Amino acid sequence: MESLQILALALGAAWASGINLYATVTLLGVLNMVGVVPLPDEMQILSNPLVLAAAATLFFVEFLADKIPAVDSLWDAIHTFIRIPAGALMAVGAADGFGGEVMGEDLETIAALVMGGTLAASSHLTKATSRAVINTSPEPFSNWFASFFEDFLAIGGVLLAVFNPLVFLGLLALFVLLAIWLVPKLWRVLRFLLSKLGIGSPPKEDIGAAIAPNGLVIRGRPAMGSNGGPPAKLDDQ
Numbered sequence: 001m002e003s004l005q006i007l008a009l010a011l012g013a014a015w016a017s018g019i020n021l022y023a024t025v026t027l028l029g030v031l032n033m034v035g036v037v038p039l040p041d042e043m044q045i046l047s048n049p050l051v052l053a054a055a056a057t058l059f060f061v062e063f064l065a066d067k068i069p070a071v072d073s074l075w076d077a078i079h080t081f082i083r084i085p086a087g088a089l090m091a092v093g094a095a096d097g098f099g100g101e102v103m104g105e106d107l108e109t110i111a112a113l114v115m116g117g118t119l120a121a122s123s124h125l126t127k128a129t130s131r132a133v134i135n136t137s138p139e140p141f142s143n144w145f146a147s148f149f150e151d152f153l154a155i156g157g158v159l160l161a162v163f164n165p166l167v168f169l170g171l172l173a174l175f176v177l178l179a180i181w182l183v184p185k186l187w188r189v190l191r192f193l194l195s196k197l198g199i200g201s202p203p204k205e206d207i208g209a210a211i212a213p214n215g216l217v218i219r220g221r222p223a224m225g226s227n228g229g230p231p232a233k234l235d236d237q
Contacts, residue, residue, distance in 0.1 A: 003098065004165050006040070010094035012161025012168055014116035015175070017087035018123030020154035021079070022059035024090070026052060027158050037162045040097035043090075066147045069135045076128040087120020088113045119172075122179045129186040 016024040029046035031037040045051055066072045095112035102108060127150055134142050160168040 003102065004169075005162070006094060006097040008161040008165030008168050009039075009097070010091040010112055010116065011119055011172060012158055012165075013090035013094055014087035014119040015123050015172060016154040016157045016161075017090050018083050018120035018125075019127050019150050019157075020059070020062065021083050021086050022055045022062055023151060023154050024158055025055040026059050027155060029055065031162065040094055042093035042096035063151070066150070067140075067144055069140060069143050072143070072147065073128070073132050073135055076124070076131060080124065080128070083124045084117055084120045087124075088117035091116025091119070119176075122176060122183075125183055126179045126186075129183060133186055133189055 013024060013028065025046055028037070028039065028043065029048075029052045032039040032044065033047040033052070039046065046055075062075065065075045091112040092109055095108050098108050099105075100108060103111065131143070131146060134146050137143070157168065160171070
């Protein structure tokens with residue numbers, strides 16, 4: 001594999017693992033098994049029949065769990081401790097394809113761990129916070145749509161990374177910028193919604209600044225006076 005392909009594979013596998021780890025493992029394992037995409041030596045284990053069977057089974061379980069409101073958020077919370085380190089290890093395995101020719105094996109491993117873990121964390125946190133906000137909606141359709149879209153992103157991202165690495169890397173850069181902008185806003189909205197349920201405290205800043213378009217903030221009603229009308233004005237002295 002060429003250096004650009006290896007880089008895209010490392011970053012793509014880490015990023016997709018943060019969204020759907022089991023779909024990523026299953027897809028890469030199958031592509032390697034049938035000879036479509038030869039993986040580096042450290043990733044050959046993904047084509048092991050036992051690994052493939054376990055990944056495919058867990059992918060099916062996640063496919064169902066991810067469509068159920070509240071269950072999906074619990075699943076995401078548990079997988080915070082699985083997707084991020086797995087994404088880092090996927091990047092390290094892919095970086096084995098460089099063979100130490102770029103920065104030396106030790107530096108390549110460290111760089112892959114940091115970049116892979118960071119990418120997996122960014123995609124996982126974007127997914128988890130957005131789904132938690134969506135789950136506040138009483139209807140299930142937005143949740144289903146988000147789940148199918150995430151499956152499409154993970155699978156499509158891996159395929160794009162291995163078949164058109166340059167385009168994938170460009171889109172990945174846009175995603176990182178979007179995540180940097182979006183995740184803090186989603187977190188503020190989530191804290192605000194949870195505070196309405198009596199869970200935690202609301203964000204200190206005005207929630208309107210996080211969710212209103214073009215910086216437009218909708219203010220609340222003015223305080224009422226003791227007689228039910230507007231508060232009395234003090235006469236100028």
